[in-house]
Amino acid sequence: MRVVIIGATGHIGGYLVPRLVHAGHDVVAVSRGRRAPYREDLAWKSIETVTLDREAEDRAGTFGTRIAELGADVVIDLVCFTRDAAQQLVEALRDTGALLVHCGSIWVHGASAAVPTRENEAREAFGQYGVGKSEIEAYLRDEYEQSGFRSIELHPGHISGPGWAVINPAGNLDLTVWEALAAGATVTLPHLGLETVHHVHADDVAQAFERAIDAPAAALGRSFHVVSERAVTLRGYAQEVASWFGREAVLAFASFEEFRTVVGQGNADVTSDHVSRSPSMSIELAREVLGYDPQHTSFEAVHEALGWLDAHGEVDLGTGLVRDTPAGT
Template identity: 60%
Template structure:
């Protein structure tokens, strides 16, 4: 609806309730974002595949319009963008876009509407860290399908905005943590044996010296970043932002702090990557994917332009997940589950 009153009243500048469509609304971030948006007075449309309820129950969901859609199938048919546009959002938060082709379809459908598009990226767009902390405009060398595709999506979206097209912004979370799903361990994988060994004081093999960094973020802090971007698209449009905790943790520092949750001292033995791979099996590749990047990202830009202030440290974000998994001490210094 180019030139319509509705197109002109999209979220511009500070404040104002608008109609927000959240794609992937019942996932990690959406479970926290949707209640935030409802609480801020926005009209919220929650679009998901309909295969699960939000990770976090909240009465705000009773005030949300729910829409079920299979994005993969509709992208393949070329209909997903049109479906989103027909729902007449003033703003779209896209939490589950993983290819430039999918992003392009949505941009083309939204371009005539005057909507604002906020996309969820990842700090993996940086590839191996060359400086610390990373800034959004640092030179990049992404590798692997996920980081490479996300970097291409960011380039597409920001070029669209800077050329005078659809207003977009990209938020890059770290390792998203919170209650209801497994959390990246101090070894950069999802192996539950890492938590067991830390909880019992057993020896834990650590590849290298354990000085690589991991940058976690609580899902609610990522949601905060999106809420703040929607509140001030004038500052957010055409920009990308890191949304992470205040500081990253080293492998060794994370493991030692986590062991203290169970009243233990971490027994860490540095080994070569070859020995670690032989001992860790299928989990070793995930460790390499995380630790070879060794990310520590700056939030200065998000703080300055959006007013973003993370509410959880990396350690606090990880602990909320471990606690929800039933793995904290039961009073006898052992695992409760």
């Protein structure tokens, strides 16, 4: 099939483009052209590339038309954040017969009431990002039910892998947390450290998008979680990471206001975004309908990411990672 990927050089695209090329698809990679892919692969030499500034094209009302003109059988949209942007694309694709596979987020759910959270749970999104993704999801579902426009929605968790910082055991992106755990220094966690985060390796997200292309009719108009098999608590996460350096985690626990004082406003705000949701998502439906089969646990995805950060001088882990194979979770 001819597959157009919008946002092809990002975290997911670095794995998805090679997957689709090796599977025999004709791939068109659409991006702003401002950065190279996160992963090198010979597959990038055999694709068509299109440079588009989505924000500018959306403002001009031309983005959807530009994508439709590429003649795709499938359009994978990895960088859509508003209902208006989704509507422009849908209207342009409506008469082409193309399948739209959209990248959402587990943040459409807001805070979990019971875990693991299933796809059919009520949406109680909050925050600009989560609300925007929730509005897109509702719009695409309504379009399928009312006009038959074919779409599938995939909701990744925190996308992790080599090449970028990932959410750490304090629920934020502060690289010094890894260094503290490696050195046996104290790491402060909010509350009792029992809030959860749910990672997913970027290649497992790519796997889900690849499977969605060939998904059965039962997948149309529906949403699927794309995460590792199990979420992790902040406390357990910290203990696991410390064990990679042959240590026990040295942890302190604080009220959130105290935590904010210790880690700073910016880090605390990122932590708040995560612990206020504390996701723990079910992948039962994705397994059943799409055949999704994650190949990385949360800890394995983080271990690989941390190894890359260490190898590229982004963090100072002293003697480096001791254990090569994280415990399963």
